[in-house]
Amino acid sequence: MKKMTTLPEIKPEAFRNARESLGMNVKELAVKACLSVRQIEQIENGGQASYYNPQIKLTAARKVASLLGMKENDAFDFGIDTPTKEVSIEAALNKPVPVATATSKPVTQIIAEESFELESLGSSGPLGKPKQPSQKQLLIWLGLIVATVFALMNLRPLFFGNKPEETQVAKEEITAPASSVPEPVAETATTAANTEAPASLVSGVNAAATATAPAPALSPISTASAETTGNCPAESQSPVSYTPENPRKTGEKVYFQAKAKQVVCVVDATGKRQVKTLEPGVGISFYGQPPFKVLTEGLAQGDIYFQGYKVKLSDLEAKTLVLKPAEIQASN
Known part of the structure; x- marks a missing residue:
């Protein structure tokens, strides 16, 4: 051994x-x-x-x-x-x-x-020395971080969705003031339009309308409640005529504020027709060349302003109104 x-x-x-x-x-x-x-x-x-x-x-x-x-x-x-x-x-x-x-x-x-x-x-190796992570682990963690970021970006519309209704209203409020300004009408054109009004009010159909702010003492315009329609109320056989006595503004605009829901149609001297469906309390301006013919379901169901004055109706049962402009007198 x-x-x-x-x-x-x-x-x-x-x-x-x-x-x-x-x-x-x-x-x-x-x-x-x-x-x-x-x-x-x-x-x-x-x-x-x-x-x-x-x-x-x-x-x-x-x-x-x-x-x-x-x-x-x-x-x-x-x-x-x-x-x-x-x-x-x-x-x-x-x-x-x-x-x-x-x-x-x-x-x-x-x-x-x-x-x-x-x-x-x-x-x-020596005790106490931390083990370094491998390259494979680093790549795995990097991939997880990138995937998380992309997932949050894709899910963002679910938690922070846009409000299309508010965006649409804001867009309407911004684009509403951009209405076309009517060209000034010479005195000679106004005089000629007064003589040819009966023939020109019947011809031409144009459904273009824009909403603008009313006079200071009136309720604001609501674009959401003023709808454009193609049907115009029937014209009365005996329309009411109105001409301001002392106009303060030019006659290129007619303002109508509805007291009840109704369809309002305004035809200017060139035959341009503007049709709007108004809710109660909603007002809108109609632009064109005077004289104007206002076709409604009842003139007493709304307030009409022309050349800076409120129109006073002689017949409350009438449904058609002819607005003839008057010349603005120069102040001495």
Whole structure:
């Protein structure tokens, strides 16, 4: 039976003095030796908890001693017996393997365990050093962030939807003032229109109308309740005529404010016809060349303003009104 040799003892003080003489700290030595800081500290203070067995600790200590440039006699205490020569791994592999007994392990098994322990220690690196995330993990996280951003952008209309009704009303309010301004009418054209009014009021159909703001004391115009229709109320056989006595404004505009829901049709001297369906309390202006003919379902169901004055009706049952302009007198 082969006699088991006694392992030499490690001199902790010698290892510590050798490291300090080279100006290295424990962490730097651990990195060079591919060991943990805890294992280096146990070599220098005699601990054993970080090693699987004394043989592995002795192998690690020899590696550290070689890095520090120490001799074996300075690093290890071989006791009274003659120091045994270190058997290399290659020599141990070349020798015949003894038969394993119940109390000893084969040399190849011991060498394999030592190699595995050293490789595991070297791959793990120094203790306390955080493990860096791999490139694959970084790409996965980056993809998740990008997908989340795109999902929020796509779902934004569900949480912050637009209000089309308010947008449409705002658009109508902005575009309403952009109505075409009628061209001024010369006095000669006004005089000629007065004589040709009966023939021109019947001809021509044009359903273009724009909403403008009424006079200061009147209710505001609501574009949403003034609808354009193609049907015009029937003309009365005996229409009522009105001409202002002292006009303050020109006669290119007629303002109508409804007291009840009805259809109002205004025809100017050129035959242009404007038809509107008005709700109660809604007023609208009609532009064109005078004289105007106003066709309603009842003149008493609304208030009419022409040349700065409210029209006073002589017949409240009438449904057709002819508005003839008067010349504005120059103030002295």
